[in-house]
Amino acid sequence: MHKSKTIFFAFFMAVFALVLNNCSAPSFFGGKVQREYFTGGKIRSEFIMSDDTGKNGLLKKYGYDGRLTSTAEIRDGMKNGIETWYDKEEKILMTIPYVNDKKEGVQKAFYPDGTLMISTTYKNDIKDGEATAFNKDGTIHQKVIFKDGQIAN
Numbered sequence: 001m002h003k004s005k006t007i008f009f010a011f012f013m014a015v016f017a018l019v020l021n022n023c024s025a026p027s028f029f030g031g032k033v034q035r036e037y038f039t040g041g042k043i044r045s046e047f048i049m050s051d052d053t054g055k056n057g058l059l060k061k062y063g064y065d066g067r068l069t070s071t072a073e074i075r076d077g078m079k080n081g082i083e084t085w086y087d088k089e090e091k092i093l094m095t096i097p098y099v100n101d102k103k104e105g106v107q108k109a110f111y112p113d114g115t116l117m118i119s120t121t122y123k124n125d126i127k128d129g130e131a132t133a134f135n136k137d138g139t140i141h142q143k144v145i146f147k148d149g150q151i152a153n
Contacts, residue, residue, distance in 0.1 A: 026085075042066055046075070072098070087112065097122075111136055121146070 034047040034054070042064060055057040055077040061070045068090050073081025079098035086094050091112060097105035103122035111117045115138060121129030127146035135141045145153045 038064055040064070076100075 003096040011076050014128065017030055020045060027098045030054075032049045032054075034049070038044045038048075043062050043066065045059065047059050051123075053056075056075050059070075059072045059074050061066060063069045067113045069087055072079050072083040078101035080100060081098060083096045083098060084092055085096075086093040088132045091114065092110055094109045095108065096103060096107045099105075102125035104124065105122060107118075107120045107122060108116060109118040113136075116134050116135060118131070118133050120127060120131040123129065126149045128148060130143065130145055132143045144151050
């Protein structure tokens, strides 16, 4: 029993030292984790790398209060996939699809209870297609069509 406590303590101290002192450390998923800190020492962001290139993984950003504010899938050094923004209770506020760092697809914003508030279609980082605002009960409040960033209807 004493040996297991010693091993646990050594493991805990190693993890603690990495968190306090290093900007890059191995993650539990095999890749490295690169961290940035606010001036006061609290974590600002962490990039959990999925390979050794340093260009692929999951970027997590935090507020000064330590709460998660957003996550983004990174491939080839750019946002590729879904970026998700969170409120102070870490409920999803918005999801934004990206391809090569440009909005591509349907961006969605949500009410605090999780129901859809707005959906907007993007093509090549420009509003293009349907944009719909919803009431809290899920009924449509307003719908417009965009073409090349301009309202078309």
